[in-house]
Amino acid sequence: xxxxxxxxxxxxxxxxxxxxxxxxxxxxxxxxxxxxxxxxxxxxxxxxxxxxxxxxxxxxxxxxxxxxxxxxxxxxxxxxxxxxxxxxxxxxxxxxxxxxxxxxxxxxxxxxxxxxxxxxxxxxxxxxxxxxxxxxxxxxxxxxxxxxxxxxxxxxxxxxxxxxxxxxxxxxxxxxxxxxxxxxxxxxxxxxxxxxxxxxxxxxxxxxxxxxxxx
Amino acid sequence: xxxxxxxxxxxxxxxxxxxxxxxxxxxxxxxxxxxxxxxxxxxxxxxxxxxxxxxxxxxxxxxxxxxxxxxxxxxxxxxxxxxxxxxxxxxxxxxxxxxxxxxxxxxxxxxxxxxxxxxxxxxxxxxxxxxxxxxxxxxxxxxxxxxxxxxxxxxxxxxxxxxxxxxxxxxxxxxxxxxxxxxxxxxxxxxxxxxxxxxxxxxxxxxxxxxxxxx
DNA sequence: TAGATTGTTAATCGATTAACAATC
DNA sequence: TAGATTGTTAATCGATTAACAATC
Numbered sequence: 001x002x003x004x005x006x007x008x009x010x011x012x013x014x015x016x017x018x019x020x021x022x023x024x025x026x027x028x029x030x031x032x033x034x035x036x037x038x039x040x041x042x043x044x045x046x047x048x049x050x051x052x053x054x055x056x057x058x059x060x061x062x063x064x065x066x067x068x069x070x071x072x073x074x075x076x077x078x079x080x081x082x083x084x085x086x087x088x089x090x091x092x093x094x095x096x097x098x099x100x101x102x103x104x105x106x107x108x109x110x111x112x113x114x115x116x117x118x119x120x121x122x123x124x125x126x127x128x129x130x131x132x133x134x135x136x137x138x139x140x141x142x143x144x145x146x147x148x149x150x151x152x153x154x155x156x157x158x159x160x161x162x163x164x165x166x167x168x169x170x171x172x173x174x175x176x177x178x179x180x181x182x183x184x185x186x187x188x189x190x191x192x193x194x195x196x197x198x199x200x201x202x203x204x205x206x207x208x209x210x211x212x213x214x215x
Numbered sequence: 216x217x218x219x220x221x222x223x224x225x226x227x228x229x230x231x232x233x234x235x236x237x238x239x240x241x242x243x244x245x246x247x248x249x250x251x252x253x254x255x256x257x258x259x260x261x262x263x264x265x266x267x268x269x270x271x272x273x274x275x276x277x278x279x280x281x282x283x284x285x286x287x288x289x290x291x292x293x294x295x296x297x298x299x300x301x302x303x304x305x306x307x308x309x310x311x312x313x314x315x316x317x318x319x320x321x322x323x324x325x326x327x328x329x330x331x332x333x334x335x336x337x338x339x340x341x342x343x344x345x346x347x348x349x350x351x352x353x354x355x356x357x358x359x360x361x362x363x364x365x366x367x368x369x370x371x372x373x374x375x376x377x378x379x380x381x382x383x384x385x386x387x388x389x390x391x392x393x394x395x396x397x398x399x400x401x402x403x404x405x406x407x408x409x410x411x412x413x414x415x416x417x418x419x420x421x422x423x424x425x426x427x428x429x430x
Numbered sequence: 431t432a433g434a435t436t437g438t439t440a441a442t443c444g445a446t447t448a449a450c451a452a453t454c
Numbered sequence: 455t456a457g458a459t460t461g462t463t464a465a466t467c468g469a470t471t472a473a474c475a476a477t478c
Contacts, residue, residue, distance in 0.1 A: 034436090
């Protein structure tokens with residue numbers, strides 16, 4: 001009956017951008033960083049930054065702000081980015097390859113330990129240092145690796161089929177880069193990444209601007 | 216003084232997933248599609264789907280639902296996906312290359328007509344059919360192409376510098392795939408795509424599940 | 431000390447959900 | 455006709471913002 005309280009999703013989504021800014025400022029030698037400064041950098045309200053940071057458990061000092069090093073640690077720990085999370089990737093296409101070569105993710109603790117594809121030419125090869133295995137044995141390979149997270153970058157038509165195998169192999173969290181709304185058991189977490197949404201917003205804003213002007 | 220009323224951003228973000236589902240169902244031969252069915256497919260509330268679809272201007276028929284073909288047209292027109300939007304891409308790395316090879320975007324009307332990079336080995340080559348030009352002449356090249364939209368996929372350290380050139384070249388909308396909060400004039404639209412946010416949510420949900428279990 | 435900043439409690443805002451008459 | 459579904463108006467919910475005492 002466990003009510004899923006994905007506590008403050010919008011706040012969690014903003015934390016990575018705070019972390020980026022804070023690291024920049026810390027690198028420049030600041031010992032303390034105020035919510036006001038972070039907000040200014042990101043065009044947000046200071047109160048929103050303070051509220052967001054509070055969920056990570058950090059406490060600041062009036063007048064000075066937050067201790068930079070402790071703040072970085074606090075955010076990273078809250079996000080689970082302080083520990084290595086092993087993952088597999090299914091679908092070594094353009095996007096899949098790009099993700100494996102994306103240093104950002106590695107620095108957030110995400111380590112892809114195996115990739116899967118159906119293409120015989122790719123199987124056995126290494127992409128950005130990750131070996132590509134055949135999808136055929138995916139179930140047993142994942143089980144033997146005991147990995148719990150999967151990145152799904154297959155064509156839409158294959159998405160559900162792949163997800164079914166992943167669930168059977170014991171995967172409990174899927175980072176889904178396809179357009180398909182996956183049907184999985186309740187206990188499996190799915191985070192859907194949809195870059196089309198970004199393009200939708202962009203175009204609607206563009207048109208709104210155009211209309212503004214002509215009015 | 217133009218108040219930016221990015222009318223119903225959450226609704227706009229959901230439209231692409233509706234479109235995907237609707238196209239699937241239409242392909243199977245349905246003439247009408249109800250909000251209830253779409254909602255069921257995406258695990259949403261029917262009332263939310265109806266409200267969202269209403270912003271595109273479509274009207275349905277009680278008892279039957281929405282006419283499938285007209286609904287697709289209505290969403291695509293609202294999103295501006297019915298017309299070709301030319302764009303340039305700056306930074307032909309892993310992600311940049313992947314985006315140019317991403318058929319989804321092309322089918323949404325996005326057409327990358329030129330790419331830019333600093334790497335002499337890439338300059339002059341074609342990536343997924345798009346020619347790579349030197350960043351040096353970016354300003355004049357963009358001006359001569361009269362393109363208004365840019366995809367920014369350079370390393371974080373280069374992001375602001377590239378954005379400055381883009382703005383000078385007449386770009387009015389930037390799809391920003393870097394972690395940098397760009398400083399641009401008010402009249403320039405920036406949509407920031409941050410996949411780290413997705414990973415943040417995923418990890419926080421994972422940890423929440425783990426805690427649930429152990430309690 | 432004076433002033434900037436935190437963190438808490440309250441008010442506002444916007445998005446989601448509910449209720450329900452209209453209707454094919 | 456009866457029932458499913460739309461679209462409108464109202465109620466609820468959650469997130470953002472405001473106000474302000476505490477404090478270094």
